[in-house]
Each structure stands twice: as structure tokens, then as C-alpha cells.
Amino acid sequence: MLEDFDIGNRWLAIAGRVRPLDDLTPKPLLDWLEHRRTRWPNTANLHLLINNQTANRTTRASNHRISAAMRGQAATLERLHVDRQLEETMPQGPDRLHLAEVFGLDEKIAVRHADSARQLLLASPGENPGGTVRDAE
Template sequence: MLQPLVPEQVRRAVAAATTPATRLILAFAAVHAPRVAQIATLMLDDVDIGNRRLTIAGRVRPLDDLTLKLLLNWLEHRRTRWPNTANHHLLINNQTANRTTRASNHWISTAIRGQAATLERLRVDRQLEEAMDHGPDPLHLAEVFGLDEKTAMRYADSARRLLETSAESWSVVAASTDDQC
């Protein structure tokens, strides 16, 4: 069964993200749940700031306030650091700024490597959170994140179990409270 991250794990990952690029990468994983390779292949054209949209792997997603802020910070940093780059990838670094290739998956995930809340764990946590917040509906998960049916059913099943466990815990607490009254 998939398990959510604990807040301390997320806090440590946030603290490890110290550059504009890593902060944006962390937000992508935690809010929009793309895989590392999908983050690496994002292009400047995948960002529509005026309409507050982001296209990841062909799926259009609304840009939340946090991601928008971090995206604007990154774009300003990118423009200042590499004003003449011809690279149309959203995320570039010293090695890719003078070429047109994408940044490596290794570079994308380096900043929080070694953390309990890796980019992959943040992605999984976000999808599990969606399943718990909006009900364990695999069709909803497949639509929001572009998951295949088996993966969507696995997230829905884990969310259902977590919700049932939580409900059972509350029943025990409520019964205990009633006994004390």
C-alpha cells in the first residue's frame, strides 16, 4: 500500500531546494506530479503565463500561485544568467545553455537526492493526496495525471485503505471519548 510522506520529510526536501531551478523542480513534482524525464523535457512553449497554464506530457494543467511564483523567479534567473541562449527547454544549466539539448534527469533530481522526499516520492505523494482529497476514483486520477488504468487503480486502492484506516482510528477515538464522558 502506498503511504503518504510525513510533513518533516517534505520540509527537509524544501530546505534542500536552494536555487531557483531546484525550487521550481520541487514544486513541479509536489504539485503537478510529473516524472523526472517529463520535467526535463518541458519547453518554454509549455508555459502559458498569461492564461496560467502549464502543459506537461501533452496535458494542460492550471498554474497554481506557488508554481507561478517559482516559475517567474526561474525565468528571471534564466534570462539574467543566460541572456543569449538558444535553448528552448524550460530548465537549462551551464552544460545545456550553449546547446539545444535538455538537462539530464540526474541534474534535475540532484538537489534533493538523499532526501526521504525524492522527486519520485513527491510525485507519488501528490497523486495519493489527490485520491484521498477527491475520493479514490481511478478515472479521476487517470484524467488528472494521465495515469494508465492499473496505476490509477493502485492509487485509488491505497487511498481507500488509508481512508478506511483513518475512519477506524476516529471510531476508536470517539468510542474512547464516549466512555470517558
């Protein structure tokens, strides 16, 4: 929702959890908001992500619509998500508690992610493990 972020105070709420904005996120967010305002100036939809179908309603854009826009791209939503988790893991090390807090993960899922990150770190120290999104750029 539009109320789920505050660029001035540099935070974004995802699934009810407030997270600080990194240095890269505000620019594309502001660009999207400008595009949204220009494309649909009279929309009453308070969802951040809208499209031609939802701009005239108050419902959110479907996951299918959002994913469809990413099809054929080297950086899919899933790859971006995994890359972000790996990026967070690399400087911190495979700390399951840190992963659980940052991404709001269930304990079992955080353990799985930490174990995977640990294996990647052991397999290829100092490299870009697993062909993450940066390789596609």
C-alpha cells in the first residue's frame, strides 16, 4: 500500500514488518511513483503496484500480472529474492537468526537458507556463488 513506505524516513513495511530502505531502493521507487502519477493521475487505488486493470478499482494487481511482466527477463522475481537473501548472507555469514529477522522467515526456512548459504560459501569463497542476478546484468 502507499502508506507502507516513507522515503523521507527511509523505511518500507513488507507484510507488516518495517524495514529500513537501502541506498538503491528510493530511486526506482520514486521513478515508479512518478510513472504511476503520470499514467493514472486520478486513480483512487491505494496499492503501490497497480496496472491498467486495477487503476480504476481499489484492488491490488495480481501476482500473475506482476510475474508476467518479468517473464523472459534474466532477473525473475524468484531470482531477485534469492539474490537478495544471498547478498544479505555473505557479509553476515550464514546466520539463521539474522535471516529470520531481516526477511521475516520461519525458523525452519531460515535454517535451510543458512545451510544453503554455508554450502555456497564453502564451495566458492570469494566468488559470486550460484550465478546470482548480478551475472545476468
